[in-house]
Amino acid sequence: MNAVLLVVMMATAQNPTPTQVQQALQQQPGLADMVRSRISQSGLTPDQIRARLSASGYPTTLLDPYLSGATAPSAGAPSAQELAALQALGLPALGGAQTLPYDTGLVRSARTAPSDVFGVDVFQRTTTQFLPLLSGPVPPDYKLGPGDNLVLILTGDVELSYSLPVTREGFVLIPQVGQVHIANLTLDQLRDVLYTRLGRVYSGVRRTANATTRFDVTVANVRANQVYVVGEVTQPGAYQISSLGTVFTALYAAGGVTERAKLRGVEVRRLGKTVATLDLYDYLLRGDTRADVRLETGDVIFVPIHESRVRVTGAVLRPAIYETKSGETLADMIAAAGGFRPNAALERLKVQRILPANARTAQTTARVTIDVPMPGAVLPRFALEDGDVVQVDSLEAATEQYTVAITGMVQQPGTFPWRPGITLRQLMVLARGPRLGVDLREVEIARLPADRSRGQLATTLRLPLDSSYLFEGNGADTPHRYLGPPGVPFPARGTAAEVVLEPYDNVLIFRQPDFELQRVVTITGEVLYPGTYALKAKDDRLADLVARAGGLTPRAYPEGIRFLRPADARGRINIDLPKALRDHGSRDNVILQPGDSVMIPEYQPSVRVVGAVNSPASVLYRRGAGLDYYLSAAGGFTQAAEKGRVSVHYANGDVRTRRRTLLFSSNPAPGPGSEVFVPAKDPNAPHTDTVALFGAIAQILASTVAIIVIAKR
Numbered sequence: 001m002n003a004v005l006l007v008v009m010m011a012t013a014q015n016p017t018p019t020q021v022q023q024a025l026q027q028q029p030g031l032a033d034m035v036r037s038r039i040s041q042s043g044l045t046p047d048q049i050r051a052r053l054s055a056s057g058y059p060t061t062l063l064d065p066y067l068s069g070a071t072a073p074s075a076g077a078p079s080a081q082e083l084a085a086l087q088a089l090g091l092p093a094l095g096g097a098q099t100l101p102y103d104t105g106l107v108r109s110a111r112t113a114p115s116d117v118f119g120v121d122v123f124q125r126t127t128t129q130f131l132p133l134l135s136g137p138v139p140p141d142y143k144l145g146p147g148d149n150l151v152l153i154l155t156g157d158v159e160l161s162y163s164l165p166v167t168r169e170g171f172v173l174i175p176q177v178g179q180v181h182i183a184n185l186t187l188d189q190l191r192d193v194l195y196t197r198l199g200r201v202y203s204g205v206r207r208t209a210n211a212t213t214r215f216d217v218t219v220a221n222v223r224a225n226q227v228y229v230v231g232e233v234t235q236p237g238a239y240q241i242s243s244l245g246t247v248f249t250a251l252y253a254a255g256g257v258t259e260r261a262k263l264r265g266v267e268v269r270r271l272g273k274t275v276a277t278l279d280l281y282d283y284l285l286r287g288d289t290r291a292d293v294r295l296e297t298g299d300v301i302f303v304p305i306h307e308s309r310v311r312v313t314g315a316v317l318r319p320a321i322y323e324t325k326s327g328e329t330l331a332d333m334i335a336a337a338g339g340f341r342p343n344a345a346l347e348r349l350k351v352q353r354i355l356p357a358n359a360r361t362a363q364t365t366a367r368v369t370i371d372v373p374m375p376g377a378v379l380p381r382f383a384l385e386d387g388d389v390v391q392v393d394s395l396e397a398a399t400e401q402y403t404v405a406i407t408g409m410v411q412q413p414g415t416f417p418w419r420p421g422i423t424l425r426q427l428m429v430l431a432r433g434p435r436l437g438v439d440l441r442e443v444e445i446a447r448l449p450a451d452r453s454r455g456q457l458a459t460t461l462r463l464p465l466d467s468s469y470l471f472e473g474n475g476a477d478t479p480h481r482y483l484g485p486p487g488v489p490f491p492a493r494g495t496a497a498e499v500v501l502e503p504y505d506n507v508l509i510f511r512q513p514d515f516e517l518q519r520v521v522t523i524t525g526e527v528l529y530p531g532t533y534a535l536k537a538k539d540d541r542l543a544d545l546v547a548r549a550g551g552l553t554p555r556a557y558p559e560g561i562r563f564l565r566p567a568d569a570r571g572r573i574n575i576d577l578p579k580a581l582r583d584h585g586s587r588d589n590v591i592l593q594p595g596d597s598v599m600i601p602e603y604q605p606s607v608r609v610v611g612a613v614n615s616p617a618s619v620l621y622r623r624g625a626g627l628d629y630y631l632s633a634a635g636g637f638t639q640a641a642e643k644g645r646v647s648v649h650y651a652n653g654d655v656r657t658r659r660r661t662l663l664f665s666s667n668p669a670p671g672p673g674s675e676v677f678v679p680a681k682d683p684n685a686p687h688t689d690t691v692a693l694f695g696a697i698a699q700i701l702a703s704t705v706a707i708i709v710i711a712k713r
Contacts, residue, residue, distance in 0.1 A: 147223025560651030
């Protein structure tokens with residue numbers, strides 16, 4: 001049944017009649033073909049289909065027009081009863097919609113909105129309808145009756161099989177044996193009867209081991225019982241359910257209970273007497289179905305209207321409205337709600353109550369709030385009344401809780417919840433202990449001041465600590481001691497008294513003065529002992545490092561030192577190493593920093609000339625030779641050379657550029673291992689007219705001379 005069809009039926013009437021339903025079905029062309037296809041794909045044989053229909057209370061020939069080999073039905077669309085019978089076969093409904101059992105001619109919609117009443121939604125879910133299995137053996141206590149279909153099989157001296165339907169009078173007719181009354185017998189009781197009746201006809205049927213004829217009897221199909229579900233259910237009426245069905249089966253078939261239902265007192269009436277009263281909370285809360293009753297034809301399931309109810313809200317696992325029975329207390333309702341959530345405030349609960357009419361002074365005072373204390377988080381025996389609302393508060397937000405904080409030399413500084421009696425040692429454990437370089441001689445605690453009249457924000461305390469705060473060791477046999485590097489001496493274990501913290505204390509753990517791990521620097525190249533050295537003091541200098549490395553080798557070229565400082569991305573620093581080695585107070589004898597790298601190369605007796613020269617090459621160093629010597633050895637300038645910007649890059653990182661003016665000239669002399677660089681002119685730069693420039697200069701000079709002559713006259 002598709003969604004369009006459901007809409008049509010819902011629009012027709014709130015409770016459509018069978019005629020209205022059939023008219024809506026006639027408007028769906030092709031529905032009969034869909035039924036035939038669904039049945040053919042199920043894999044069920046015609047006999048199996050008829051057996052299931054009979055067990056569910058439908059006529060056995062109801063779906064014969066749609067079975068394979070049958071002629072197509074001529075009456076048009078299938079009836080609502082035929083569509084409902086598809087689910088009795090265990091087949092999904094057409095179009096994915098929920099086709100509900102055919103009962104009183106009403107076609108029900110799926111379900112209503114969710115309810116706040118605990119347990120109501122469970123019985124409104126119609127996906128499975130709690131239908132009993134139509135296959136498999138019947139329970140041992142199943143009592144046979146009219147409508148059941150039995151199978152009797154004889155083997156041995158004879159090989160016979162009989163299908164034995166139970167008549168309305170409770171008999172089965174066995175060929176050559178006659179009528180056997182089986183109503184209200186179980187299968188075991190029936191077997192005792194058959195030993196006697198079959199033994200009169202088949203001599204081989206005996207209870208002894210040497211019997212030559214054996215028999216077995218089983219239930220092939222069970223009957224359908226008609227029961228009545230009335231009271232606070234979604235759709236009261238008469239229902240045909242399997243004889244294996246129970247009270248739960250009937251409640252699911254009736255669409256569940258309403259919000260007004262009494263879930264803790266469902267009555268089963270048989271022949272005018274109440275034979276059972278079910279508390280559905282046993283099933284809903286504990287999954288206990290032992291009180292469920294198997295129904296018989298004519299049984300009435302009556303769901304009365306509820307009596308006392310309370311609402312449980314707040315920090316419980318399952319807030320809802322719950323029914324109460326006589327004698328149940330607050331603790332029982334909290335247990336029904338699943339208990340407290342972890343964030344529940346367990347000091348006290350609140351119960352809102354509506355006063356009885358004779359206790360009210362006015363409508364505005366009809367409600368009261370009762371405070372229910374919980375000593376030790378144990379619920380008292382507090383009796384609830386109808387309409388009570390139990391409020392379980394949640395804990396306050398973290399910002400509203402008392403806290404203590406710890407900062408400084410601990411592994412995990414932070415803020416932690418305060419509790420009465422918490423000590424500084426326990427707070428240190430929460431902070432995962434001290435860090436390397438901690439000073440455990442004393443601690444500072446900033447505490448809220450008792451007097452703020454003068455604007456005080458905090459009162460600071462200095463309290464002693466000892467080595468036990470390092471957590472190594474566990475007693476006299478294993479004394480506490482500092483396992484890290486040497487530092488300031490700490491007082492011995494157990495000399496400091498325990499410090500109890502107050503709310504909002506802020507603890508500061510100090511660092512040892514000037515404590516830090518070793519600073520290391522690297523020296524490579526032409527020294528006797530290259531390697532990575534740890535500085536002895538914070539004022540160690542470059543000359544000290546060279547001396548610790550054994551000094552320079554005969555092949556060393558100190559003027560070519562490469563000094564790198566990664567700290568703060570300083571990079572290469574120009575150092576005059578010979579001056580640093582001669583004068584300990586020289587600015588070139590720098591104080592070393594962690595990570596410094598010193599490389600002293602071998603002597604390089606050449607000068608490299610690159611850039612805008614005719615023959616870039618390395619030229620042997622010549623003592624006393626000037627810049628022009630090396631430029632000439634490299635073939636001189638090219639036409640594009642920028643002659644006035646020639647620079648010399650020395651081996652130690654210095655860079656000097658040629659400078660020529662009318663009154664001054666500077667030609668840096670290259671040294672061993674240096675590099676001469678001749679840049680090229682920028683082709684996009686504006687061109688200078690030399691003739692015009694000199695003409696302008698001559699004109700200026702002539703004007704100057706004329707002014708001087710006139711001035712002298």
